[in-house]
Amino acid sequence: MERHGLLSYLVGFVLAVVLSAIPFYLVATHALPPSRIMYVIAAAAVLQILVHLRFFLHLNFTTTPKENLLAIAFTAVLLFLMVGGSLWIIVDLHSRMAL
Amino acid sequence: MFGKLTIEALPLYSAIAATGALVTVGGGFIVFVVVTWLKAWKYLWTEWLTSVDHKRIGVMYIVLALIMLMRGFVDAIMMRAQQAMALNNGGYLPPEHFDQIFSSHGTIMIIFMAMPFMTGLMNIAVPLQIGTRDVAFPFLNSLSLWLTSAGAALVMVSLVIGKFSTAGWTGYPPYSGIEANPGVGVDYWIWALLISGVGSTLSGINFIVTILKRRAPGMGLMRMTPFTWTALCASVLMAFAFPALTVACGLLALDRLLGMHFFTNELGGNMMNYPNLFWIWGHPEVYILILPAFGVFSEVVSTFSRKRLFGYESLVYATAAIAILSFTVWLHHFFTMGSSANVNAFFGVTTMIIAVPTGVKVFNWLLTMYRGRITFHPSMLWTVGFIVTFVIGGMTGVLLAMPPADFLMHNTTFLVAHFHNMIIPGVLFGYLAGYMYWFPKAFGFKMNEPWGTAAFWFWMIGFYLAFMPLYVLGFMGMPRRMEQYNDPTWQPWLIAASMGAVLILIGIACLVIQLAVSIRDRRKLVDVTGDPYDGRTLEWATSSPPPPYNFAVLPEVRDREPLVDMKERGVVYQPPRAYEDIEIPKNSAAGVVLGGLAFVLGFAMVWQIWWLVILCGVAMWVTLVLRASDDESEFILSAAEVERIEVARYRALRNQNGRRR
Amino acid sequence: MNANVTAMPSDHEPESDIHEQRALGFWLYLMGDAVIFGLLFMTYGIMVGNTAGGPSGKTLFSLNNAALETVLLLVSSTTFGFASLASKAGSRSAVLSWLLLTFVLGAGFVFLEIREFSGMIGAGAGPDRSGFLSAFFTLVGTHGTHVSVGLIWILIMSGQVLFKGLTVPVVSRLFRLGLFWHFLDIAWVGIFSVVYLPGLL
Numbered sequence: 009m010e011r012h013g014l015l016s017y018l019v020g021f022v023l024a025v026v027l028s029a030i031p032f033y034l035v036a037t038h039a040l041p042p043s044r045i046m047y048v049i050a051a052a053a054v055l056q057i058l059v060h061l062r063f064f065l066h067l068n069f070t071t072t073p074k075e076n077l078l079a080i081a082f083t084a085v086l087l088f089l090m091v092g093g094s095l096w097i098i099v100d101l102h103s104r105m106a107l
Numbered sequence: 108m109f110g111k112l113t114i115e116a117l118p119l120y121s122a123i124a125a126t127g128a129l130v131t132v133g134g135g136f137i138v139f140v141v142v143t144w145l146k147a148w149k150y151l152w153t154e155w156l157t158s159v160d161h162k163r164i165g166v167m168y169i170v171l172a173l174i175m176l177m178r179g180f181v182d183a184i185m186m187r188a189q190q191a192m193a194l195n196n197g198g199y200l201p202p203e204h205f206d207q208i209f210s211s212h213g214t215i216m217i218i219f220m221a222m223p224f225m226t227g228l229m230n231i232a233v234p235l236q237i238g239t240r241d242v243a244f245p246f247l248n249s250l251s252l253w254l255t256s257a258g259a260a261l262v263m264v265s266l267v268i269g270k271f272s273t274a275g276w277t278g279y280p281p282y283s284g285i286e287a288n289p290g291v292g293v294d295y296w297i298w299a300l301l302i303s304g305v306g307s308t309l310s311g312i313n314f315i316v317t318i319l320k321r322r323a324p325g326m327g328l329m330r331m332t333p334f335t336w337t338a339l340c341a342s343v344l345m346a347f348a349f350p351a352l353t354v355a356c357g358l359l360a361l362d363r364l365l366g367m368h369f370f371t372n373e374l375g376g377n378m379m380n381y382p383n384l385f386w387i388w389g390h391p392e393v394y395i396l397i398l399p400a401f402g403v404f405s406e407v408v409s410t411f412s413r414k415r416l417f418g419y420e421s422l423v424y425a426t427a428a429i430a431i432l433s434f435t436v437w438l439h440h441f442f443t444m445g446s447s448a449n450v451n452a453f454f455g456v457t458t459m460i461i462a463v464p465t466g467v468k469v470f471n472w473l474l475t476m477y478r479g480r481i482t483f484h485p486s487m488l489w490t491v492g493f494i495v496t497f498v499i500g501g502m503t504g505v506l507l508a509m510p511p512a513d514f515l516m517h518n519t520t521f522l523v524a525h526f527h528n529m530i531i532p533g534v535l536f537g538y539l540a541g542y543m544y545w546f547p548k549a550f551g552f553k554m555n556e557p558w559g560t561a562a563f564w565f566w567m568i569g570f571y572l573a574f575m576p577l578y579v580l581g582f583m584g585m586p587r588r589m590e591q592y593n594d595p596t597w598q599p600w601l602i603a604a605s606m607g608a609v610l611i612l613i614g615i616a617c618l619v620i621q622l623a624v625s626i627r628d629r630r631k632l633v634d635v636t637g638d639p640y641d642g643r644t645l646e647w648a649t650s651s652p653p654p655p656y657n658f659a660v661l662p663e664v665r666d667r668e669p670l671v672d673m674k675e676r677g678v679v680y681q682p683p684r685a686y687e688d689i690e691i692p693k694n695s696a697a698g699v700v701l702g703g704l705a706f707v708l709g710f711a712m713v714w715q716i717w718w719l720v721i722l723c724g725v726a727m728w729v730t731l732v733l734r735a736s737d738d739e740s741e742f743i744l745s746a747a748e749v750e751r752i753e754v755a756r757y758r759a760l761r762n763q764n765g766r767r768r
Numbered sequence: 769m770n771a772n773v774t775a776m777p778s779d780h781e782p783e784s785d786i787h788e789q790r791a792l793g794f795w796l797y798l799m800g801d802a803v804i805f806g807l808l809f810m811t812y813g814i815m816v817g818n819t820a821g822g823p824s825g826k827t828l829f830s831l832n833n834a835a836l837e838t839v840l841l842l843v844s845s846t847t848f849g850f851a852s853l854a855s856k857a858g859s860r861s862a863v864l865s866w867l868l869l870t871f872v873l874g875a876g877f878v879f880l881e882i883r884e885f886s887g888m889i890g891a892g893a894g895p896d897r898s899g900f901l902s903a904f905f906t907l908v909g910t911h912g913t914h915v916s917v918g919l920i921w922i923l924i925m926s927g928q929v930l931f932k933g934l935t936v937p938v939v940s941r942l943f944r945l946g947l948f949w950h951f952l953d954i955a956w957v958g959i960f961s962v963v964y965l966p967g968l969l
Contacts, residue, residue, distance in 0.1 A: 243789045243793060244789075244790075244793060247793075308797075308800055311796075312793050312796045312797055312800075313793070315792075315796060316789050316792050316793045316796070319792070320785070320788065320789050320792065321789070346796055346799070346800055347799070347800060347803055349800070350800045350801070350803040350804040350807070351803065351807060353804060354804055354807045354808065354811075358811070358906065361895075361902065361906060362902075365895060365896065366895075366896035367895050367896055367902035367905075367906070368818075368820070368896065368898060368899040368901075368902045369811070369815075369899065369902050369903070369906075371899075373820070374820040374897070374898050374899060375815065375818030375819065375820040375898040375899025375900055375902075376818070376899050377814055377815055377818065377899060380811060380814060380815075384807060384811075387807070690781070732924060735941075736924070736928060738932070738935070738937050
């Protein structure tokens, strides 16, 4: 059990380092056009967050209690609605009202 | 040394303000004197203030709510009087005072009357209905109560020291920013909301965990009572919506205190983000308020129609749908603030959709009553009054949901009539129904019914007289929050509205009298069995009031209406084979101490007494850490003691000629 | 939802149930915190261009500083993981060592951030200079405040481990501290991805 646990943290650490290094490197060297780099930053961030959830927080579909999974899924939906909705509203206002 | 606080903070500039301060201080003084005269401080401290028992905490929440109902109503009747007389004259209230009154009225009624009333009823009923001993986090429960009280105290103290906000209960910048509003009013409002908001968030978390994890054996989710379902959904909304209020008020506080530019006009502020953030919280908030009221109605309608609730599953799905949809409508509070047609249309459509599940519920309640054997207990009167009146408010809501229509009616008294038409018959009638329904359970004696009936009729007729004119005035173009006006065609309607307010005042007096008479006649009204209505759900299986541990042995649930099932099987009121030791959480002073410190912290933030802020902050931190490190927060109630309590109960049941089987 | 039966054969509440309830409660608090951060991220996003003639991220941010902070926090997450493993193995001294290391790394992060903030303020780029800076300081500062609270909590837990040992309540609290600490690293991933890297692009 402990070896299994140790492996989880080490794998997570390595993956997180890689997923951090890539966007940092790209920004440091400007190896790609800026819009492309933005996509890589976003993708790496999403992936790294999943890595943290899986390997550090041990979130999975077997041992994690259902309520906790439901809570994080619900939060994700809410964040989409709140952040997405707000961005839509404010950007729309900006284009119409220069606010 | 005292920051911005000087002797000028006392309200000596106006007779009315001075009277308000005197009444507040006087009221507090009278309470102090009475408690001292009764030598009740020790009793109050050990039995109530430091209690972590959900039944006690629930009662204290409702006491707070009823007191704040009266304070908020004084604001209301003052406004009605002002508007009835202020045609082409200034009335008796100068604009700045009038503005404080409408701001405190909204803030108090929503945050410090309705929220505590709801939380109190949830506290009293939910653990009993799901067959558990207490909520998941009894200490946090106490903390929530005292944080809410600290917020209420800040609003009350603004009557005596300083002024309250004039920026409405919504506090929009730039008017609420430091440049336009350098006084302390907005700060009182901000800190009252921030502090009580933490309490509400914690309550939400507490009840989610309680309902998901502490139900009695056999009680699957689809066997929970409708009130518990609505409590669960409201708790989810509380836990997830209040963070948005924290951000909105927090950023405004940063603008005011540290000169930041979130919502300022210059240097890169974005003022529209405030209504955006505020209403991301504000809309779910009104559903937080209404869902448990719907739950009460479901319970009451079933009990007093002596019939199983019609369409339980559709009620559950409707409640869940309302909860989720409540996060998709918030822009309808600012349709007129410049968004494009697509944005307005989207939110208009979602707003119309959210009316549908409520419609489903109305049919369920009506169909429960159909072919039932109905008794008009006051709670049933509140319910029927609600069904009739709330539907009207709902229809005006669907009307307002159309952006083009809203452009004409936004911020008129039509809007004011609409939301009062939802909150009074919906939220308030629901909580008054719950209060009269569960009062026997909490105190062991029933409430006087004639005075309850009288209260209902005065509220019902008073509501129509007070608010229907506001719909008409809205169509006639009268804006909200007006301190004076010059259109003579408005005045007759405003006079009628003030008459309605007088009727409601009588209704409130009836509530007070009902309580006094019930207490006076408590021996005649005693509830011996704990089941005064031939109830259908688990809370009626306990004594009134229940013992500290609620159930000596946790019940096994086999049906959606466990008590009906137990009565049919003849197993209700059966003493168990053996009793066991029960762990009970100890009382804790930490909750009330933290609440008191939070109040002083809020006060110090308002007046910028920085040394006091730091002192309170450190003291709160230390108290919290000490409490959180405590590993001996429970004591054991011995099996023998449990047996003694239970045996006494069964003896009382045997002596009662009743429905015992 | 299906019928979710909580079986409780005896009336005595097992410690595992209490731990699960507290873990769920804390998890729900973290979800609320996620909403707060989400809205602060959104606010930053709409205000990042509101520099009001003042400095932008391009002139103010340091890639090296952000990289160093990232490394410190990530390693500290891993060392806390080792502390978690040690607490499951029941090894008091190992838990204390890993907690101490986590603390040092976290304190390093906070030190770097305070240095960055005071540098910016000293150069006239404080939170009162523009909407962009208000949003920056609040978003990043809220995260830094959370980390600081976490540091204090680590100290308190170290004291509890030292004086009470790895009792059931203490281990349960360490678990929740772990949730908190890992959550903060997730928030940091968001911060460097939304604030620092795009700002320096």
